[in-house]
Each structure stands twice: as structure tokens, then as C-alpha cells.
Amino acid sequence: MFVGHFALGFAAKRVTPKLSLAMLFVAAQLADLLWPVLVAFGIEHVRIEPGNTAFTPLNFVSYPYSHSLLLLAIWGVGLGLVCSRFVDGRYIFAIVTALVVSHWLLDFLTHRPDLPLYPGGPKVGLGLWNSVPWTVAIEVTMYVAGVWIYSRCTRPRDGIGRRSFIGLVALLGLAYVANISSAPPPSVPALCVTAIIGAGVTLVLSQWVDRHRQFVV
Numbered sequence: 739m740f741v742g743h744f745a746l747g748f749a750a751k752r753v754t755p756k757l758s759l760a761m762l763f764v765a766a767q768l769a770d771l772l773w774p775v776l777v778a779f780g781i782e783h784v785r786i787e788p789g790n791t792a793f794t795p796l797n798f799v800s801y802p803y804s805h806s807l808l809l810l811a812i813w814g815v816g817l818g819l820v821c822s823r824f825v826d827g828r829y830i831f832a833i834v835t836a837l838v839v840s841h842w843l844l845d846f847l848t849h850r851p852d853l854p855l856y857p858g859g860p861k862v863g864l865g866l867w868n869s870v871p872w873t874v875a876i877e878v879t880m881y882v883a884g885v886w887i888y889s890r891c892t893r894p895r896d897g898i899g900r901r902s903f904i905g906l907v908a909l910l911g912l913a914y915v916a917n918i919s920s921a922p923p924p925s926v927p928a929l930c931v932t933a934i935i936g937a938g939v940t941l942v943l944s945q946w947v948d949r950h951r952q953f954v955v
Contacts, residue, residue, distance in 0.1 A: 739873075740877065740913070740917060741877050741880070741910055741914045742844050743766045743767050743770070743840075743841055744763060745877075745883060745884030746837060746840055746844075746880075746884060747759065747837065747884070749883070749884040749887040750762045750765075750766075750833055751887070751888050751892065752887050752890075753829055754827060754830055754833045755827070755953035757825055758944075758945055759888070760945035760948065763944050764817075765814075765838050766837045768810070768814075768841065769804050769838075769841040769845070770804075770841070770933070771937055772804040772813075773801055773804040773805065773933070774930040774931075775934065776801070777926065778927070778930040778934075782800055782801040782803060782804060783801075784799055784801070784926060784929070785926075786925070786926065790850075791865070791868050792869060792870050793867035793869075793873050794867055797852075798852045801854075802854050803857065805841075805845065805854070806853070806855060806857055807839075807853070807855050808856035808857070808859075809856070809857065810838055810841060810842045811838075813838055814834065814835040814836070814838030815835055817838055818830070818831040818832070818833075819831065821834045845863070846863055847864050847876075848866040848873060849864075849867060850868070870918070881914075885907050889903070891953060892948075892951040893951060893952060895952055898946075898950040899950030902943070902947045903947050905943070906940075906943050909940070909943065
């Protein structure tokens with residue numbers, strides 16, 4: 739799942755207005771922020787195998803530290819504690835922790851049985867990625883709902899807040915379309931570099947967007 743994770747980050751702004759959109763995205767996407775770095779260092783492993791599922795050519799061979807349920811719960815508690823320490827607001831710890839763990843729950847829906855419950859433990863997954871139409875329908879519905887919630891609970895401070903928000907929504911949408919329609923990555927290192935750069939651009943842009951919008955009750 740891709741834009742589905744961002745959908746939850748957008749929607750969470752409604753209940754945690756003091757957290758920036760970038761931090762909400764970090765929480766929702768923490769697993770995928772850790773993953774390319776761990777793969778690049780040879781700690782986790784992926785193979786490019788076109789046809790592995792109908793939706794993605796990636797075979798997630800091993801990713802127990804970034805994507806197991808146990809480790810994501812630990813990462814979530816840790817990030818929740820950090821955020822609640824530096825940001826004063828209700829539900830900060832609970833929402834951040836829940837967003838981090840939500841990544842595993844959404845991936846459980848889409849992945850084939852390759853998601854570990856804990857390092858070295860059994861692997862599970864319902865395999866929605868075997869159906870491109872159902873995957874797209876569910877993700878796009880979630881994305882539209884998340885974007886709508888964010889747009890209703892914030893308003894632009896200026897023209898930048900309006901235009902940059904539209905740009906961010908469009909950028910994530912285009913990235914999703916490219917992910918579906920483009921050829922498989924040429925190599926694992928290229929995949930890692932692309933993922934890291936894409937994450938960096940998204941977080942910088944989302945921080946910029948949020949600074950030019952204000953929360954409304």
C-alpha cells in the first residue's frame with residue numbers, strides 16, 4: 739500500500755492539529771522510511787521479480803526490523819514518546835503510535851504472506867495485491883477521504899498554502915500512478931535511492947504545505 743498510508747497521515751491532522759503533516763507522514767510511513775536504508779546496508783533483503791504479485795514486482799525476502807508487527811509496535815511507542823515529549827497536545831502519543839502500527843495493518847491487507855509478526859516468526863498477509871482493481875479502488879478511496887478530511891480541518895494562510903497543497907496531493911497521486919504503470923526498477927540499489935529521495939522530497943513538501951495552512955475547528 740502507498741497512498742493509503744498517506745491518507746491516514748492526512749486524516750490524523752483532525753485529531754492532532756499541533757503535529758505537523760510531515761511528522762504525521764513520518765509516523766504513517768516509518769516502516770517504508772526505514773526499509774530502503776536497511777536494504778541498502780544489507781540488513782534487510784528484497785528481490786525484483788516481475789509477476790511476484792499482480793501489483794508489484796518486488797519480492798520482500800526479509801524485512802523483520804522495518805516491517806514486523808512487534809518491531810513496528812516498538813518503533814511506534816518510541817516515536818510516540820518523542821513526539822509527546824516535544825509537542826504539547828491531546829492524543830499525541832496514542833495517535834503517533836497507532837499510525838506507526840497502522841502501516842503493518844494496511845500492509846497485512848495488501849501483501850502476500852511475507853509480513854513477519856516478529857523477527858524470525860511466522861509471516862502473514864491477505865494478498866490484496868493479487869488484484870490490481872481492488873487494490874486501486876481501496877487505496878484511492880482512502881486517499882480521497884484522507885485528503886478531504888485534511889482540507890476540511892485546515893485552510894490556507896495564503897496562496898502558497900492553497901497551491902502547495904494541490905501540488906502535494908497531485909504529486910502523491912502521480913507517484914502512485916507511476917508505481918503502478920512503470921517498468922520494474924533496474925536494480926535494488928536504484929530502488930533504494932529512488933525511495934529515499936522520494937521520501938525526502940515528500941516530507942519537505944508536506945512540511946512546507948502545513949506551515950502555510952492553519953487548523954480550523
